[in-house]
Amino acid sequence: MADVFDWLNGVIWSPALIFLCLAAGVYFTLTTKFLQIRGIPDMLKQLKNGEKSENGVSSFQSLMMSLAGRVGVGNIAGVATAIAFGGxxxxxxxxxxxLLGSATSFIECTLAQIYKEQDKDTREYRGGPAYYIEKAYAHTKAAPFMLVYGCVFAVAMILATAYFLPGVQANGVSSAVENAWGIPPLYTGIAIAAVLGIIVIGGVKRIANFATLVVPFMAVIYIVIALVILFANYEQIPEVFGLIFSSAFNLNAGFSGMLGVAIMWGVRRGIYSNEAGQGTGPQHAAAAEVSHPAKQGFVQAFAVYVDTLFVCSATAFIIISTGMYRVFEGESEDGAIVFEGPALPSDIAVGPGFVQEGMDAQFPGFGPSFVALAILFFAFTTILAYYYMAEVNLVYFNRWIKNAQVRRGIIWGLRVLVLISVIVGSSSAAGAAWVLGDIGVGATAWLNIIGILIIQKPAMKALKDYYAQKKAGKDPQFDPEALGIKNATFWEKRKLERPELYGNPPAPQAPEASEAAPVGD
Incomplete structure (x- = not known):
């Protein structure tokens, strides 16, 4: 089976997917007129001004849920892997x-808001690629094909987030914990599964509250410690940046001939980490309570920056500035060693150990434990986010099941599957876990990027409408009918129920019985 998975991973992560991700990012950057740069003020504003309700979470909570999914083992072990095999x-x-993916994230997350729905059981907002792929063309002859397309995506996302990806995160945690404290991986997996089960029972609100509490705290501490290490080695700052840039363009003699693998591993791990275009962020975006879809699109575009430009960069600086890494030929630890840090212990495998040794070099006795804790919290919140994404896509199918008890039973079955994935993944070989994770990420990325390239127009209309209303001095309110956007049923209902938000007087109410006009003789 390992050979089959390796082959499938190679097919999915062929150069074609790398090109598709980069091309989509360039295309959306140009069509949105460099939104990822000119839209930064709107990104920051929406973080502060977000709304929330009984059915939806605030923009900030949605961002934290999204970052819970984006900031995980990929930000630590994934960066180490990219450096080891790509230089x-x-x-x-x-x-x-x-940078390119920020524009892609805006498009997919805006679409998720446009076509979101309310769960018939919990009344929570649900949405994502499966929903917008189906609904964007539901009024056309392409409706049957797009329905099948949406179902295929939902199945792929459920498999990826309910089984493949949680195993990767649990594997990273168990590896770091074993390296730091010698605790057997299976015990770590059981402990994670127990706490996870308690939280997911509380639904999206409990997941959002937990993510809002943990993610900012750990991310800030991690970045601050990375900056301390970087500036403690301040004389190496020019060297670190010089090494990154020269190696990226095959200008460094020590890493000559690695341009192709540098691009492939950088893009692969970048997508895995920041998830732009992968189709995971839209699920969290749809959960937010906003007055206009573009508002949450801006918030989720900013999430890509937080994940890669801040957290991933922090990891890279720790590893490179301390020299605690090795680079292999042939994209395998069996290949010849191109570079090896002189102080890196020979028994340290590719992964969290690079970061742990880098921190330990600066703070003796501190590195292994801190990185283990960071990975524990990052990965745990990521597993929570994965569970939520799997549930959203399972609810996509549950919409067609009339029996409420059957729907609840299916959700409980999903919870059990995720817990099993955590326990199995924690004690699996690291390579096997990463291959399964790559298959899941790659499959959903293929399906989602092609999907948003097909149905991008509603998001572009929403962006134009947002800026037009903002220029007119209004707080943007979304009216899909005015923009010619069909099947945005949530927003159509919102306009009918709250006409005052759109400058229309409320519909007259029928008089109460006690207020009725008296009947004459």
């Missing part, structure tokens, strides 16, 4: 795909 230049290509 330091892979970091530059992670930055590049993040």
């Amino acid at each position: 330091p230049g892979a970091v530059f290509w992670m930055w590049a795909v993040a």
Whole structure:
């Protein structure tokens, strides 16, 4: 089976997917007129001004849920893997795909808001690629094909987020914990599964509250410690940046001939980490309570920056500035060693150990434990986010099941599957876990990017409408009918129920019985 998975991974992650991700990022950057740069003020504003309700979470909570999914083992072990097999230049290509991916993230997350629905059981907002792929063309002859397309995406996302990806995160945690404290991986997996089960029972609100509490705290601490290490080695700052840039363009003699693998590993790990275009962020975006879809699109575009430009860069600086890494030929630890840090212990495998040794070099006795804790919290919140994404896509199918008890039973079955994935993944070989994760990420990326390239127009209309209303001095309110956008049923209902938000007087109410006009003789 390992050979089959390796083959499938190679097919999915062929150069065609790398090109598709980069091309989509360039295309959306141009069509949105460099939104990822000119829209930064709107991104920051929406973080502060977000709304929330009984059915939806605030923009900030949605961002934290999204970052819970984006900031995980990929930000630590994934960066180490990219450097080991692609050289330091892979970091530059992670930055590049993040900058381009920010525009892609805006498009997919705006679409998720446009076509979101309310769960018939919980009344929570649900949405994402499966929903917008189906609904955007539901009024056309292409409706049957798009329905099948949406179902295929939902199945792929459920498999990826309910089984493949949680195993990767649990594997990273168990590896770091074993390296730091010697705890057997299976015990770590069981502990994670127990706490996870308690939280997911509380639904999206409990997941959002937990993510809002944990993600900012750990991310800030992690970035601050990375900056301390970087500036403690301040004389190496020019060297670190110089090494990254020269290696990225095959200008460094020590890493000559690695341009292709640097691009591939940088883009692959960049997508895995920041998830732009992968189709995972839209699920969290749809959960937010906003007055206009573009508002949440801006918030989620900013999430890509936080993930890659801040957290992933922090990891890269720790590894490279301390020299605690090695680079292999042939994209395998069996290949010849191109570079090896002189102080890196020979028994440290590719992964969290690079970061742990880098921190330990600066703070003796501190590195392994801190990185283990960071990975524990990052990965745990990521597993929570994955569960939520799997549930959203399972609810996509549950819409067609009339029996409420059957729907609830299916959700409980999903919870059990995720817990099993965590326990199995924690004690699996690291390579096997990463291959399964890559298959899941790559499959959903293929389906989603092609999907948003087909149905991008509603998001572009929403962006134009947002700026037009903002220029007119209004707080943007979304009216799909005015923009010629069909099947945005949530927003159509919102306009009918709250006409005052759109400058229309409320519909007259029928008089109460006690207020009725008296009947004459």
